[in-house]
Amino acid sequence: MENNIAVGLDIGTTKIVAMIGRKNEYGKVEILGIGKSKSLGVHRGVVNNITQTIQSIQLAVQEAETAAAAKIEGVTVGIAGQHIRSLQHSDYITRANSDQVIDEEDIDRLINQVHKLVMLPGEEIIHVLPQEYKVDGQAEIKEPVGMYGGRLEANFHVVVGQVSSIRNVGRCIQSAGLQLEGVTLEPLASSNAVLSQEEKEAGVALIDIGGGTTDLAIFRDGIIRHTAVIPFGGNVITEDIKEGCSIIEKQAELLKIKFGSAWPGENKDNEIVSIPGLRGREPKEITLKNLSKIIHARVVEIIEQVYVEIKNYGHEEQKKKLIAGIVLTGGGAQLKHLKQLVEFITGMDTRIGYPNEHLAGNSDDEITSPLFATAVGLVMDGLKRNERKKAETIAEEIETIDEENENTEEETEAIEQPQPVKERRSFLDKLSERLKDFLDNAE
Structure with missing residues (x-):
């Protein structure tokens, strides 16, 4: 596979999407x-049947390969699911030598210390996201590198998940004959695809309503502040319609998509849909008003749970206010009148998020649907990872060339000045590597 191509694999509760993309000459993402x-x-974002998941992954991958006429080897995968939780944590290190400025190594040391936090049995830290730093008690420092100080402390947003669930995903990918290139938290992936930098600065809550789960990511001042996964999504709405109208799931899903609305007042009392009965039984008649009442009740419940999380973050405090409001994405965001209902419940500005922020202008309408927000975000993540690898290889090559051309000292000094910036490796890269090692040794 070419170096500049990346593949995102979104393993959801209702659908599995494989998406192949590359950067075009304008730096936008082109979906191939x-x-x-x-x-x-x-089920609810967690793999509960390995064999079936492997088959579904293979089907999606084959379809993507045919469409792009390319062979897929490695994928960037998203993790979500009801086992994801997040917590706030503060930690500090005391530096041995306060005459030297703080460097990347100090920050790495601090972050590694957070990884030693004792978790519940079977849990592992997925992300450690520094919020803001303090140097010798001076608060609200965004980037402490280059400053003097003896005590470096920081507040962290720590995302935790179940080891076994993450490993199962890795196992499915490996058994489907693919390589695991990287792991990303799904709310983070969708927010990369859907939100603009201005929104992240102003403060925004991204609500990704999937089939089995609803993911929430809150940004403020350009930094992620809060994440949560709520174990309800579009499927529970379908389930309610199925129970409430005594019809089969397939019909309930179609009803929801074609005629569903989150606002019962919109429908007249005399609007009726007729549904064919099973095996020659009488057709059923369902009023659209009843349908939207069922949907409304469930959607309100989901939104209220999300709103509790937004309040937990502290949206009601003045300096934590989310000025850009709410962005809805995911398949569930296509429900009619959902935007109005969310505005009504939360009193916050709301828009539907389409993943066209970073896509090439000529992208297919199908791809820019909220349905594919996570997949687009995963492709972007994979492309970024490729670029990092490329930069590292170039830096290594420069070093070897330097070693080979054993110049005189003066010349060497002149060459050495612009050192390649060492990118801090995110914990997810390390997690991906550990996962690969685990899978290789587990056979």
């Missing part, structure tokens, strides 16, 4: 191929 399959074996 997309494949999706019905997700069997995933």
Whole structure:
């Protein structure tokens, strides 16, 4: 596979999407191929049947390969699911030599210390995201590198998940004949695809309503401040319609998509849909008003749970206010009148998020649907990872060339001045590597 191509694999509760993309000459992401399959074996974002998940992954990947006429080897995968939780944590280190400025190594030491936090059995830290630093008690420092100080402390947003769930995802990918290139938290991936930098600065809550889970990511001052996964999504709405109208799931899903609305007042009392009965039974008649009442009740419940999380973050405090309001994405965001309902419940500005922020202008309408926000975000993440690898290889090559050309000291000094900036490796890269090692040794 070419170096500048990346593949995102979104393993959802209702669908699995494989998306192949590359950067065009304008730095935008161009989607070359997309494949999706019905997700069997995933429940509320967690794999519960390995064999079925492997088959679904293979189907999606084959479809994407055919569309893009390329071979897929490695993928960037998203993790979500009801086992994800997040917590706030503060930690500090005391520096041995306060005459020297703080460097990347000090920050790494601080972050590694957070990784030693004792978790519940079977849990592992997925992300450690520094919020703001303090140097010798001076608060609200965004970037402490280059400052003097003896005590460096920081507040962290720590995202935790179940080891076994993450490993199962890795196992499915490996068994589907693919390499795991990287792991990303799904709310982070969708927010990269959907939100603009201005929104992240102003303060925004991204709500990604999927089939089995609803993900929330809150940004303020350009930094992620809060994440949560709520174990309800579009499927529970379908389930309610199925129960409430005594019809089969397939019909309930179609009803929801075609006629569903989150606002019961919109429908007249005499609007009726007729649904064919099973095996020659009488057709059923369902009023659209009843349908939207069922949907409304469930959506209100989901939004209220999300709103509790937004309040937990502290949206009601003046300096934590989310000025850009709420952005809705994911398949569930396509429900009619959802935007109005969310504004009504939360009193916050709301828009529907389409993942066209970073996509090339000529992208297909299908791709820019909120349905594919996570997949687009994962492709972007994969492309970024490729660029990092490329930069590292170039830096290594420069070093070897320097060693080979054993110049005189003066010349060497002149060459050495512009040192390649060492990118801090995110914990997810380390997690991906550990996961690869684990899978290799587990056979």
